[in-house]
Amino acid sequence: GGIITQTPKFLIGQEGQKLTLKCQQNFNHDTMYWYRQDSGKGLRLIYYSITENDLQKGDLSEGYDASREKKSSFSLTVTSAQKNEMAVFLCASIDNYEQYFGPGTRLTVL
Amino acid sequence: GDSVTQTEGLVTLTEGLPVMLNCTYQTIYSNPFLFWYVQHLNESPRLLLKSFTDNKRTEHQGFHATLHKSSSSFHLQKSSAQLSDSALYYCALGGGYKLTFGTGTSLLVDP
Numbered sequence: 001g002g003i004i005t006q007t008p009k010f011l012i013g014q015e016g017q018k019l020t021l022k023c024q025q026n027f028n029h030d031t032m033y034w035y036r037q038d039s040g041k042g043l044r045l046i047y048y049s050i051t052e053n054d055l056q057k058g059d060l061s062e063g064y065d066a067s068r069e070k071k072s073s074f075s076l077t078v079t080s081a082q083k084n085e086m087a088v089f090l091c092a093s094i095d096n097y098e099q100y101f102g103p104g105t106r107l108t109v110l
Numbered sequence: 111g112d113s114v115t116q117t118e119g120l121v122t123l124t125e126g127l128p129v130m131l132n133c134t135y136q137t138i139y140s141n142p143f144l145f146w147y148v149q150h151l152n153e154s155p156r157l158l159l160k161s162f163t164d165n166k167r168t169e170h171q172g173f174h175a176t177l178h179k180s181s182s183s184f185h186l187q188k189s190s191a192q193l194s195d196s197a198l199y200y201c202a203l204g205g206g207y208k209l210t211f212g213t214g215t216s217l218l219v220d221p
Binding site for chain 2: 042
């Protein structure tokens with residue numbers, strides 16, 4: 001088996017701040033994803049990466065950057081945190097059409 | 111683009127009654143994959159069911175769903191709800207590397 005870890009678990013930022021979320025997986029999966037989860041809005045795709053050094057924009061990429069320097073890791077940067085923003089960011093990888101999710105990073109912007 | 115519609119935001123029912131959560135989709139793919147993911151409180155989503163075969167019933171953990179391409183539907187059903195089924199359920203559509211998720215249906219099962 002494998003596991004996906006996300007750091008930090010909780011992230012508190014200030015308006016306008018640049019914030020970075022990290023994800024690591026030891027499944028050895030090629031493709032990884034970042035989703036944003038908001039109540040009542042489902043899971044919205046921010047970025048995905050088919051393989052190392054590949055980046056593909058999702059439906060919600062504006063305001064975010066991503067980086068995939070190694071197969072096992074996928075980082076997401078909030079380029080300018082929005083005041084009163086609250087959301088959970090989920091990282092995932094995929095194998096045989098099944099997505100495996102990490103525990104999430106909960107973001108609060110003051 | 112692709113879209114998934116889950117019409118119920120919240121479904122509340124009594125333990126022992128049947129469950130049906132609706133899911134319809136729109137896609138350009140002629141052979142889409144359909145999924146149901148379940149997310150219990152304070153947990154991450156995990157796969158419950160998947161299907162890519164038209165008109166074939168797929169089952170797991172007491173839940174079942176049948177992909178109907180003619181009506182673009184993939185409804186989730188269970189004959190008898192249990193308290194432990196209370197969770198958030200997402201229907202999702204895949205046809206390539208991307209999955210498109212619906213907005214989710216919260217199922218609350220009362221004793």
